[in-house]
Amino acid sequence: MEVDKGKGEAEETRKVAEADRDTVTLKSSDGKLFEVSKEAAARLSTVLAGMIAGGSIDDNGTDLKQIGSEALENVVDYCNKHANSIPSAALISSSISFNTAPFKEPEEWERKFVDRLSHDALFDLVEAANFLGMERLLDVTCHKISEMMKGKSPDQIREVFNIKNDYTKEELEEIRQELAWAFYDD
Amino acid sequence: MADRGGEANQHALDTWSHQPPITIPRVASSHSVPQTKNPRRLTLTPPIPAPASVTTMAGQVSSTTRFSRPRPSAALASTSSSSPATTPTDRVRDPQFDALITRVLSTSIHGALPSPPVSIHARLHTLSSSSSSFSSSDRLSNLPDALLRNIVSRLPIKDGARTAILSRRWLPIWLTAPLVLYDPPLLPGPTTSDSIPRQVKRADSDAVVAAVNMDGDHRTRVARWLHHLAVKGVEELFLINRPPLHLERSLPATFFSMASLTRLYLCFLRFPATASLPRGAAFPSLRELGLCSVAMEGNGDVDFILARKPVLEMLCFVGHMLPLLRLRLVSRSLRCVQIHYSKVKSIAVVDAPCLVRLIVMNTPLEPVGECRISIGNAPSLQLFGYFDPVRHFLRVGDSDVKSKKVNEPAGKLNFKFWQEAGAIECIESHVKLLVFHDFRGENSELAFLKFFVESARVLEKLVIVCSNGCFSSMDEANSRVKKTLFAGKKGNERCALLVLEAPPKEETASWAYNRGFDFSTVDPFTYIVPA
Numbered sequence: 001m002e003v004d005k006g007k008g009e010a011e012e013t014r015k016v017a018e019a020d021r022d023t024v025t026l027k028s029s030d031g032k033l034f035e036v037s038k039e040a041a042a043r044l045s046t047v048l049a050g051m052i053a054g055g056s057i058d059d060n061g062t063d064l065k066q067i068g069s070e071a072l073e074n075v076v077d078y079c080n081k082h083a084n085s086i087p088s089a090a091l092i093s094s095s096i097s098f099n100t101a102p103f104k105e106p107e108e109w110e111r112k113f114v115d116r117l118s119h120d121a122l123f124d125l126v127e128a129a130n131f132l133g134m135e136r137l138l139d140v141t142c143h144k145i146s147e148m149m150k151g152k153s154p155d156q157i158r159e160v161f162n163i164k165n166d167y168t169k170e171e172l173e174e175i176r177q178e179l180a181w182a183f184y185d186d
Numbered sequence: 187m188a189d190r191g192g193e194a195n196q197h198a199l200d201t202w203s204h205q206p207p208i209t210i211p212r213v214a215s216s217h218s219v220p221q222t223k224n225p226r227r228l229t230l231t232p233p234i235p236a237p238a239s240v241t242t243m244a245g246q247v248s249s250t251t252r253f254s255r256p257r258p259s260a261a262l263a264s265t266s267s268s269s270p271a272t273t274p275t276d277r278v279r280d281p282q283f284d285a286l287i288t289r290v291l292s293t294s295i296h297g298a299l300p301s302p303p304v305s306i307h308a309r310l311h312t313l314s315s316s317s318s319s320f321s322s323s324d325r326l327s328n329l330p331d332a333l334l335r336n337i338v339s340r341l342p343i344k345d346g347a348r349t350a351i352l353s354r355r356w357l358p359i360w361l362t363a364p365l366v367l368y369d370p371p372l373l374p375g376p377t378t379s380d381s382i383p384r385q386v387k388r389a390d391s392d393a394v395v396a397a398v399n400m401d402g403d404h405r406t407r408v409a410r411w412l413h414h415l416a417v418k419g420v421e422e423l424f425l426i427n428r429p430p431l432h433l434e435r436s437l438p439a440t441f442f443s444m445a446s447l448t449r450l451y452l453c454f455l456r457f458p459a460t461a462s463l464p465r466g467a468a469f470p471s472l473r474e475l476g477l478c479s480v481a482m483e484g485n486g487d488v489d490f491i492l493a494r495k496p497v498l499e500m501l502c503f504v505g506h507m508l509p510l511l512r513l514r515l516v517s518r519s520l521r522c523v524q525i526h527y528s529k530v531k532s533i534a535v536v537d538a539p540c541l542v543r544l545i546v547m548n549t550p551l552e553p554v555g556e557c558r559i560s561i562g563n564a565p566s567l568q569l570f571g572y573f574d575p576v577r578h579f580l581r582v583g584d585s586d587v588k589s590k591k592v593n594e595p596a597g598k599l600n601f602k603f604w605q606e607a608g609a610i611e612c613i614e615s616h617v618k619l620l621v622f623h624d625f626r627g628e629n630s631e632l633a634f635l636k637f638f639v640e641s642a643r644v645l646e647k648l649v650i651v652c653s654n655g656c657f658s659s660m661d662e663a664n665s666r667v668k669k670t671l672f673a674g675k676k677g678n679e680r681c682a683l684l685v686l687e688a689p690p691k692e693e694t695a696s697w698a699y700n701r702g703f704d705f706s707t708v709d710p711f712t713y714i715v716p717a
Contacts, residue, residue: 119325130330130333138333138336142333143340146340149341150345152345154351157349158352158353161324161325162324163324163327163353163355164353166354172351175357182344182347183344
């Protein structure tokens with residue numbers, strides 16, 4: 001799956017310039033415009049697919065008021081990379097298609113893609129992916145978050161994610177007992 | 187009647203094949219049952235499981251309802267695709283057998299699976315308006331439940347369980363999250379037909395779908411999973427052994443500790459010899475049980491299974507092959523029994539006061555001789571189908587239902603034949619709906635229909651589904667039927683006629699057995715008729 005990404009992007013940009021109707025323009029909450037291949041957008045995002053099919057795409061930039069420019073940039077970047085690196089990926093979300101696995105493992109480039117994100121940027125991206133119905137990107141980002149939690153004690157997780165423990169001592173004890181098996185090794 | 191017209195007769199017989207099931211009237215004493223005909227080999231088309239209807243995502247479980255069940259959730263086991271170690275599938279296989287497996291999976295498992303664990307259509311509940319200023323807030327806990335469940339599902343089971351103590355927000359997440367029994371080397375690659383659909387879990391319940399490989403080391407792991415699931419109090423389990431042909435793998439004994447199960451489907455497994463099981467092994471809460479190509483030591487095991495389930499209402503055998511099934515139903519709770527594509531020697535409804543439906547579908551495998559069906563005490567039985575007079579030998583109460591006459595290749599089945607066959611009480615005074623599948627417009631078919639329409643006094647609706655390609659237009663079919671059936675003066679005027687085109691192939695073959703379990707439908711067979 002190693003692909004010359006620079007070249008891929010360049011091609012993508014050229015394509016964008018050549019045929020405007022092959023792309024859709026998205027506008028972030030702070031008014032920045034981004035172009036993304038129509039095909040990739042429709043394939044990766046159920047929401048965008050619906051908008052494209054329903055004709056509610058605005059040529060001057062479809063407003064996505066819920067998504068900030070940084071997150072949208074990542075979304076668009078992801079779509080373009082995806083379009084270039086896995087052209088044949090049968091990841092199209094279709095309600096009748098069968099998948100052997102409930103979750104697909106992220107590709108190497110997808111790991112790198114989310115690894116470079118800051119904590120907040122990661123969550124912005126999860127939320128954007130969720131908003132846009134981007135199943136695959138949700139898989140990738142949720143996978144990343146689960147990696148951040150894996151093997152950590154509850155205290156460590158609370159620290160990493162700023163989770164406030166609002167249980168009383170007694171409640172905590174009760175749950176610990178109930179889940180005792182999870183606190184011992186096999 | 188002895189005229190042996192060879193192929194032509196066979197064809198005539200064939201046209202009878204998809205007869206409608208017989209609806210046994212409430213009155214248990216009506217002994218005569220009309221004969222349906224020769225089973226044709228069932229067409230095996232790829233599965234298109236009917237999407238399950240329930241799709242609502244569970245609301246967030248209030249964090250105060252802490253340990254009150256309904257409980258945890260569910261799982262889907264499985265794994266990424268490309269593992270060479272797991273697929274001994276390239277060995278030569280009988281296509282018919284493959285088709286059977288496909289069918290088993292499609293009619294039973296896929297059809298029965300609950301809805302997905304994580305909806306991609308989840309609605310976003312809050313979006314922090316802009317990013318970076320929030321770095322000190324708990325952005326993780328602010329994600330929608332569906333995403334948190336998705337994340338928890340990806341954790342190893344113990345890590346997942348431990349998230350419950352993070353904060354009040356997290357306990358219900360753990361309790362409702364699908365457990366993913368994730369184990370990359372377990373499954374063969376996606377082979378379209380025999381893979382698990384993504385639809386896995388009804389969000390508000392706790393189904394576990396586990397596709398497991400019981401070979402070698404995996405077996406211990408599976409045993410451990412099952413133990414965890416038992417502890418978690420899982421209520422629904424779909425355990426599918428893969429690859430499907432390894433029937434020699436038997437269930438680990440830990441399986442029998444899952445006392446909280448209400449719905450259980452086992453596929454392609456060997457049931458452990460019940461003699462060796464602990465006495466307490468039972469499923470006290472089990473309401474629905476599906477055994478799909480589950481091999482057993484002997485029929486004693488079937489009895490064992492039935493005996494230990496005091497509230498079992500739905501029972502289903504699909505693709506059962508070993509040993510020949512000798513089913514003896516004694517149960518005060520069973521409401522519906524379905525047997526599909528299985529090798530059956532006998533079915534005896536001995537004492538089943540609550541049994542409403544008994545559905546037996548033909549096997550596409552080589553015939554195994556006669557199958558005896560006897561119906562003893564079943565006062566609630568309303569529906570029995572598909573009766574196959576060639577193989578089935580039916581005994582209701584003390585009367586035998588004989589079908590010899592029709593068994594033998596009967597030559598020309600003309601109107602006279604049916605007249606001579608004599609009055610059939612059930613047809614005359616009880617049958618209200620006749621659905622005739624695969625109608626080709628042949629004289630023998632018309633003769634039967636004419637006989638039926640003229641003798642069935644309470645028939646309200648006649649549905650004729652035309653075979654593909656036998657008529658140039660529906661008008662032609664319509665007029666042909668009308669002309670013949672309703673011309674005579676005995677024509678039943680109250681009967682509504684509906685002539686339909688055959689649905690596309692996939693649909694005709696996809697009797698999803700879960701229809702039979704759906705008691706909200708008065709007649710599950712009407713589904714077959716497109717609206």
